[in-house]
Amino acid sequence: MSRHRGGGLLYRSVFRLFEGIGVKDARKRWERKSPFLQRAVPPLVIAALVILVMLPFRAPDPAALVLLAIVYALYVMPRGWRRWALPATILFFAIAYPFLIQQTNYQRFLFEVPIFNSFPSIDTMAVMAIFAMMAVGLNMVVGYAGLLDLGYVAFYALGAYTAAWLASPHASQFTLGGKPIDVNIGGVGVTEGLGGIHISIWIVLLAAAIVTAVGGILIGLPTLRLRGDYLAIVTLGFGEIIAEVAKNGDKETLGINLTGGPPGINPIDPPGFGVWLADHLGLPANYLDKYGQYVNFVSLFYWSAIVLLLITIFCSIRMRDSRLGRAWIAIREDEVAAAAMGIPLMRTKTWAYASGAFFGGVAGAWFGSFKQGVFPDDFYFGISIFILSMVILGGMGNVWGVVAGAALLTYLNQEGLASMSAWFNDKVLPCDPNVQDPAKVISGGCVNAPLVATGIYGTIIVLVMLFRPEGLIPERRRQLEFETGVHDEPLMDVRHAPEE
Amino acid sequence: MVWLAVNLFKDWSTFLQLSFSGLTRGSMYALVALGYTLVYGILELINFAHGDVFMIGGMITATFVIQVFDLSSHPSMSSLLPVILISLAVAMIGCGLLNATIERVAYKPLRSAPRLVPLITAVGVAFILENIAFIWKGPRPVSLPPNTLPTSAIFTLGTCPKCATYRWDQLFVLLVTVPVLLGLVWLVRYTKRGKAMRATAQDKDAAAMMGIDVNRTISFTFLVAGALAGAAGVIFTLYGTTIQFNTGFTLGLIAFTAAVLGGIGNLPGAVLGGLLIGFIQDYNEGLSWHAPGSAWTNSIVFGILILILVFRPQGLLGEQTPEGG
Numbered sequence: 037m038s039r040h041r042g043g044g045l046l047y048r049s050v051f052r053l054f055e056g057i058g059v060k061d062a063r064k065r066w067e068r069k070s071p072f073l074q075r076a077v078p079p080l081v082i083a084a085l086v087i088l089v090m091l092p093f094r095a096p097d098p099a100a101l102v103l104l105a106i107v108y109a110l111y112v113m114p115r116g117w118r119r120w121a122l123p124a125t126i127l128f129f130a131i132a133y134p135f136l137i138q139q140t141n142y143q144r145f146l147f148e149v150p151i152f153n154s155f156p157s158i159d160t161m162a163v164m165a166i167f168a169m170m171a172v173g174l175n176m177v178v179g180y181a182g183l184l185d186l187g188y189v190a191f192y193a194l195g196a197y198t199a200a201w202l203a204s205p206h207a208s209q210f211t212l213g214g215k216p217i218d219v220n221i222g223g224v225g226v227t228e229g230l231g232g233i234h235i236s237i238w239i240v241l242l243a244a245a246i247v248t249a250v251g252g253i254l255i256g257l258p259t260l261r262l263r264g265d266y267l268a269i270v271t272l273g274f275g276e277i278i279a280e281v282a283k284n285g286d287k288e289t290l291g292i293n294l295t296g297g298p299p300g301i302n303p304i305d306p307p308g309f310g311v312w313l314a315d316h317l318g319l320p321a322n323y324l325d326k327y328g329q330y331v332n333f334v335s336l337f338y339w340s341a342i343v344l345l346l347i348t349i350f351c352s353i354r355m356r357d358s359r360l361g362r363a364w365i366a367i368r369e370d371e372v373a374a375a376a377m378g379i380p381l382m383r384t385k386t387w388a389y390a391s392g393a394f395f396g397g398v399a400g401a402w403f404g405s406f407k408q409g410v411f412p413d414d415f416y417f418g419i420s421i422f423i424l425s426m427v428i429l430g431g432m433g434n435v436w437g438v439v440a441g442a443a444l445l446t447y448l449n450q451e452g453l454a455s456m457s458a459w460f461n462d463k464v465l466p467c468d469p470n471v472q473d474p475a476k477v478i479s480g481g482c483v484n485a486p487l488v489a490t491g492i493y494g495t496i497i498v499l500v501m502l503f504r505p506e507g508l509i510p511e512r513r514r515q516l517e518f519e520t521g522v523h524d525e526p527l528m529d530v531r532h533a534p535e536e
Numbered sequence: 537m538v539w540l541a542v543n544l545f546k547d548w549s550t551f552l553q554l555s556f557s558g559l560t561r562g563s564m565y566a567l568v569a570l571g572y573t574l575v576y577g578i579l580e581l582i583n584f585a586h587g588d589v590f591m592i593g594g595m596i597t598a599t600f601v602i603q604v605f606d607l608s609s610h611p612s613m614s615s616l617l618p619v620i621l622i623s624l625a626v627a628m629i630g631c632g633l634l635n636a637t638i639e640r641v642a643y644k645p646l647r648s649a650p651r652l653v654p655l656i657t658a659v660g661v662a663f664i665l666e667n668i669a670f671i672w673k674g675p676r677p678v679s680l681p682p683n684t685l686p687t688s689a690i691f692t693l694g695t696c697p698k699c700a701t702y703r704w705d706q707l708f709v710l711l712v713t714v715p716v717l718l719g720l721v722w723l724v725r726y727t728k729r730g731k732a733m734r735a736t737a738q739d740k741d742a743a744a745m746m747g748i749d750v751n752r753t754i755s756f757t758f759l760v761a762g763a764l765a766g767a768a769g770v771i772f773t774l775y776g777t778t779i780q781f782n783t784g785f786t787l788g789l790i791a792f793t794a795a796v797l798g799g800i801g802n803l804p805g806a807v808l809g810g811l812l813i814g815f816i817q818d819y820n821e822g823l824s825w826h827a828p829g830s831a832w833t834n835s836i837v838f839g840i841l842i843l844i845l846v847f848r849p850q851g852l853l854g855e856q857t858p859e860g861g
Binding site for chain 2 (some may be wrong): 262265266272280328384421476487497501505
């Protein structure tokens with residue numbers, strides 16, 4: 037292959053080895069072979085070597101071999117096939133995942149992975165899907181329209197609190213026309229005389245999305261006229277204000293029990309389709325089983341989250357390619373030129389905000405329903421940065437990159453960091469966990485990495501920004517922007533740039 | 537205004553007391569806000585990490601007071617003074633160097649990148665600094681021995697319990713902030729370096745053509761800003777006697793609000809904004825008649841920030857570069 041013409045060090049030394057043992061013109065003959073062979077053979081050889089070397093220590097796990105074979109098949113197949121096969125495979129595994137890992141015994145999954153120990157639990161997978169939804173939503177604002185939003189947690193909180201209001205006994209403490217509020221529209225898991233508002237989760241999702249979208253418009257209208265960095269600060273301010281309102285929104289501080297104050301609102305009704313649909317269509321009436329146990333809850337929840345995520349991704353891609361999405365990208369690349377071409381800046385930006393908020397609201401409501409409660413301590417600035425680093429790591433603007441970034445970072449946050457430090461404490465620098473202080477990062481020779489999770493995200497952000505600002509899986513267009521520079525507002529002579 | 541007047545009328549002693557503490561708090565905010573404004577004026581970058589540099593300064597102080605000198609509560613003047621001077625010196629130099637290093641490593645390679653890229657990087661750096669402090673000092677607030685600074689009254693107005701006292705530790709804060717502020721004014725207005733800073737802020741290309749080393753000037757600005765943050769960290773820790781790994785972030789945002797309130801890039805504006813925010817915060821948290829209270833401090837400060845940015849983005853004194861001094 038031509039890109040190997042010079043050849044890496046490894047590549048050259050392999051042939052030197054062959055020529056050393058008497059094979060003449062190894063490199064020349066190899067490079068005359070078909071491109072398919074050149075692509076297909078080396079991974080096989082490497083895999084065989086690795087397995088041979090590892091054999092005395094560890095027998096290869098059959099599940100791992102099957103997985104490797106699938107990855108290999110994806111690697112060698114023609115590009116045109118891979119375009120469809122790769123998402124199809126990922127989707128298949130995503131859906132089949134609850135069957136693949138052994139649910140009855142949460143300690144042992146498919147097979148053990150070095151360092152990371154086990155595959156993520158379904159619980160983690162569900163959270164990954166939810167955060168991926170949020171990241172895709174934020175990507176519309178940051179990636180498509182190029183508006184830095186440092187307060188995305190506000191939308192997450194709005195969505196979660198909307199769900200808490202519309203699907204919990206919380207509202208029963210208020211009276212309407214002399215009677216405590218008692219509404220039940222397709223509510224799930226409601227016992228007689230519970231009171232409050234209980235609306236089917238699917239309507240709640242939509243309601244939460246609309247509430248947050250309106251919230252996004254309300255926040256956006258006065259602020260979107262601001263320059264990029266001022267906008268970032270203002271969104272941050274809104275995020276902090278909403279977090280504080282959530283914390284103080286109880287009777288003592290606010291005067292009306294809006295958010296339940298520091299303990300939050302719980303329980304929220306469990307998700308499900310309700311009795312009527314269950315009778316007619318066979319869909320699960322309630323994600324809990326009939327004894328109220330959480331047997332299938334997580335799997336069902338996870339599949340629903342996957343469906344919601346797919347809808348989000350679909351909408352996101354369709355919107356990107358729509359007239360509106362192209363307007364967003366035009367604004368991102370050059371605001372002045374976009375305005376000159378007749379794009380209404382304010383309206384387009386507000387739409388970006390509203391759409392991003394919309395999916396943030398869905399994710400927030402779904403998360404609230406998953407946790408069966410909302411707690412104000414969940415909505416802090418770190419979450420905004422957490423979601424932002426997913427977008428940045430994956431590649432701003434690229435939906436698939438963003439989903440991958442979200443999956444990776446959420447996994448690290450939920451399990452990965454803990455597993456990695458456990459592995460480190462066990463194998464690399466053995467330490468005594470009995471002397472470990474759980475509140476300290478390094479104590480008694482033990483490392484407790486999850487405590488510095490935010491620092492790790494910060495490091496990721498800085499490294500990505502310095503060395504690969506287009507992200508791990510860049511969108512081609514965005515990459516070109518970074519390489520050739522469509523710098524609408526370069527830092528050095530921003531004074532000469534017109535202010536909108 | 538009416539609210540303030542009613543409060544003054546109803547309970548003048550509390551009002552006066554809060555004014556004293558507001559002045560103290562405001563002067564500390566002013567120091568931090570100046571750092572934001574200096575950097576913004578020269579690079580148009582909101583240096584998110586600035587508040588955390590301030591926090592590192594506080595941690596340095598805590599280390600000196602607790603670990604190195606092991607002060608007890610109510611220390612004598614002769615044992616207190618060297619500690620203050622040494623921690624001031626170390627924190628100012630250390631934070632200045634830290635800030636300049638951050639600029640070198642994290643912002644300088646991004647000079648020609650789109651404007652939001654260094655901003656995002658700054659957020660990342662802020663988190664890194666916070667976690668460094670977390671590893672260093674742990675999750676709990678680091679507390680100095682109580683009354684590290686003398687808290688006895690200098691003078692008292694009225695007769696207690698209806699009285700307002702001005703305390704020694706409040707005077708101490710002013711004794712540090714005022715000379716530092718004057719020094720900064722002198723530096724920016726009357727020295728060659730200051731001239732270079734003003735020129736660079738105005739037009740980097742022209743400044744470079746006039747023989748000014750733009751990169752060095754920017755580094756120097758970060759150094760000065762970091763030193764200011766370090767000084768603020770020292771007095772904040774000594775005055776409040778407690779510092780936590782995440783103190784810097786919120787305080788940094790409040791100080792940034794102060795800088796925006798006064799007009800970002802405007803040095804007197806930053807001082808004015810800092811004092812105003814200090815007063816507002818203390819009145820809000822202390823006044824008895826219809827004050828929202830400390831639970832709403834962030835909302836009020838950020839509400840001010842949003843209102844200012846939306847309706848008067850140039851701030852009270854007008855947005856400008858340090859040329860106005």
